[in-house]
Amino acid sequence: MKKQIGPSGVTRIALYYRVLSSLTEEGVRYVSSEELGERTGNNAAQVRKDLSYFGNFGKPGVGYDLTDLQDKLSQILRKEDSRKMALVGVGNLGSALLSYDRFKEEGFQITAIFDNDRRKIGCQRGGLVIQDVTELKPILSKDGISIGIVTVPSAATQKVVDELIEVGVRAILNFAPSRVTVPDFIILQNVDLSIELDRLSFFLENKGSIPSRAK
Amino acid sequence: MKKQIGPSGVTRIALYYRVLSSLTEEGVRYVSSEELGERTGNNAAQVRKDLSYFGNFGKPGVGYDLTDLQDKLSQILRKEDSRKMALVGVGNLGSALLSYDRFKEEGFQITAIFDNDRRKIGCQRGGLVIQDVTELKPILSKDGISIGIVTVPSAATQKVVDELIEVGVRAILNFAPSRVTVPDFIILQNVDLSIELDRLSFFLENKGSIPSRAK
Numbered sequence: 001m002k003k004q005i006g007p008s009g010v011t012r013i014a015l016y017y018r019v020l021s022s023l024t025e026e027g028v029r030y031v032s033s034e035e036l037g038e039r040t041g042n043n044a045a046q047v048r049k050d051l052s053y054f055g056n057f058g059k060p061g062v063g064y065d066l067t068d069l070q071d072k073l074s075q076i077l078r079k080e081d082s083r084k085m086a087l088v089g090v091g092n093l094g095s096a097l098l099s100y101d102r103f104k105e106e107g108f109q110i111t112a113i114f115d116n117d118r119r120k121i122g123c124q125r126g127g128l129v130i131q132d133v134t135e136l137k138p139i140l141s142k143d144g145i146s147i148g149i150v151t152v153p154s155a156a157t158q159k160v161v162d163e164l165i166e167v168g169v170r171a172i173l174n175f176a177p178s179r180v181t182v183p184d185f186i187i188l189q190n191v192d193l194s195i196e197l198d199r200l201s202f203f204l205e206n207k208g209s210i211p212s213r214a215k
Numbered sequence: 216m217k218k219q220i221g222p223s224g225v226t227r228i229a230l231y232y233r234v235l236s237s238l239t240e241e242g243v244r245y246v247s248s249e250e251l252g253e254r255t256g257n258n259a260a261q262v263r264k265d266l267s268y269f270g271n272f273g274k275p276g277v278g279y280d281l282t283d284l285q286d287k288l289s290q291i292l293r294k295e296d297s298r299k300m301a302l303v304g305v306g307n308l309g310s311a312l313l314s315y316d317r318f319k320e321e322g323f324q325i326t327a328i329f330d331n332d333r334r335k336i337g338c339q340r341g342g343l344v345i346q347d348v349t350e351l352k353p354i355l356s357k358d359g360i361s362i363g364i365v366t367v368p369s370a371a372t373q374k375v376v377d378e379l380i381e382v383g384v385r386a387i388l389n390f391a392p393s394r395v396t397v398p399d400f401i402i403l404q405n406v407d408l409s410i411e412l413d414r415l416s417f418f419l420e421n422k423g424s425i426p427s428r429a430k
Contacts, residue, residue, distance in 0.1 A: 006256055006257055006258070006261075007256045007257075007414060007418075008223045008226070008227065008256075008257070010413070010414045010417045010418070011223070011410055011413075011414060012223065013413075013417075014410045014413035014414065014417075015410065017413075018407070018410075041221055041222045041223075042221055042223070043221070046221075076417065077413050077416060077417055078416050078417070078419075078420050081416075083412070083416060085412075091311070092307045092308070092310040092311035092314070093307070093308070093311035095307040096306070096307035096308035096311055097408070099307070100408060100409075101392055102392050102407055102408065102409040103408070103409055103412065105392075105409070106409040106412065106413065108409060108412045108416075146419060147412070147415060147416070147419075170419055171415040171416070171418070171419045172415075173411055173412065173415060177316055177317050177320075187415055187418045187419055189411055189414060189415050191408070191411055192233070192317055193312070193315060193317065193318070193406070194315075194317040194318050194320070194321040194323060195226055195229045195230065195233075196388055196404055196406055197298070197300075197318065197321065197323045197362070197388065198225070198226075198228075198229035198232075198292050198321065199222060199225045199226060199229065199404060200362060200386040200387075200388060200402055200404050201292060201293050201296075201298060201323075201362070201386070202225045202228075202229075202291070202292055202293070203222075203225070203386070203402045204293075204361060204362075204385055204386045204402055205293050
């Protein structure tokens with residue numbers, strides 16, 4: 001890697017990858033930086049710059065070979081590794097994520113689920129048995145799970161995050177709005193869905209500048 | 216606006232705005248592009264570039280006046296307008312969004328909710344009565360709602376989106392994984408939560424390049 005790519009860059013790479021998947025389904029063989037840009041709301045120069053972080057694959061006048069580029073982005077995003085995830089908090093959001101097909105389609109699989117509600121523990125949800133969150137550490141310490149999804153109420157978030165880290169989870173997707181602190185070697189991604197609304201709201205007021213991705 | 220800002224840029228502006236809000240709570244008065252960058256996982260040059268789209272407010276050696284910058288970003292993101300939203304589909308995800316505090320905190324308010332399930336229609340959820348989706352058009356046509364949130368199964372998405380557009384909704388946040396087509400003047404934002412997992416997964420494998428936002 002010539003230079004470090006930031007979180008926005010990785011998001012764009014993930015978006016390009018999804019466009020390539022649907023172009024493959026359409027039977028397309030080559031794609032230009034212009035088209036990739038248009039379908040993701042970026043300009044062609046940005047696309048070329050992002051892809052150049054990982055080496056240069058485009059042919060001038062022809063574009064990118066779809067299969068080559070898809071393989072390369074798949075490697076970058078480690079799509080070949082199936083990722084096992086634990087989900088803590090089987091409320092409305094947790095249940096929604098359990099039935100969220102895009103996770104599976106993109107190679108992510110929830111394999112263990114936990115809650116602290118006595119009425120839920122032992123019940124099935126999404127083909128898995130809801131386990132007691134007080135058993136999280138002994139259960140997960142054998143599992144080699146690297147990603148944790150946390151959808152518990154704010155007050156419980158830090159404790160759950162600490163326990164996940166203790167059993168070897170290295171990346172955490174946190175949906176609670178509360179602030180959580182983690183050691184430097186842990187990847188923490190806080191999901192704030194109100195950001196999406198800010199974006200909608202902005203483009204609603206600035207219609208002249210609607211990029212294709214927002215359409 | 217000197218130049219058009221893309222969707223990634225607006226997302227960064229929304230992130231800067233959230234950092235400013237928490238710095239204000241901490242009693243801070245000035246903030247540097249370095250700090251804004253560090254807290255959002257971008258470099259200082261990117262921060263200065265983003266903010267320069269909307270005019271130049273930083274003072275060299277001092278940084279940005281927090282109150283001024285917050286006011287300016289608030290205007291850009293139209294935070295002063297309270298946004299009314301309709302939610303269609305009161306399943307797990309819809310229910311989770313109804314109790315999602317960040318929406319209210321950021322000035323977005325769900326004021327009408329719809330479902331097609333006879334057992335749900337007429338029930339209360341989040342202080343609102345679930346209304347029959349077949350009544351969506353007559354009910355919403357009086358309401359002046361500009362944003363619609365769609366959390367219905369894929370097969371029903373296009374029909375719901377079409378009806379929302381007919382009653383004057385101009386921006387749609389779609390959580391269904393299906394493809395939806397909309398006229399050019401409509402802002403459609405498809406939310407794909409698997410992108411967040413791709414990002415986690417990438418930084419998990421590239422620990423040397425973890426930016427602070429992902430921490």
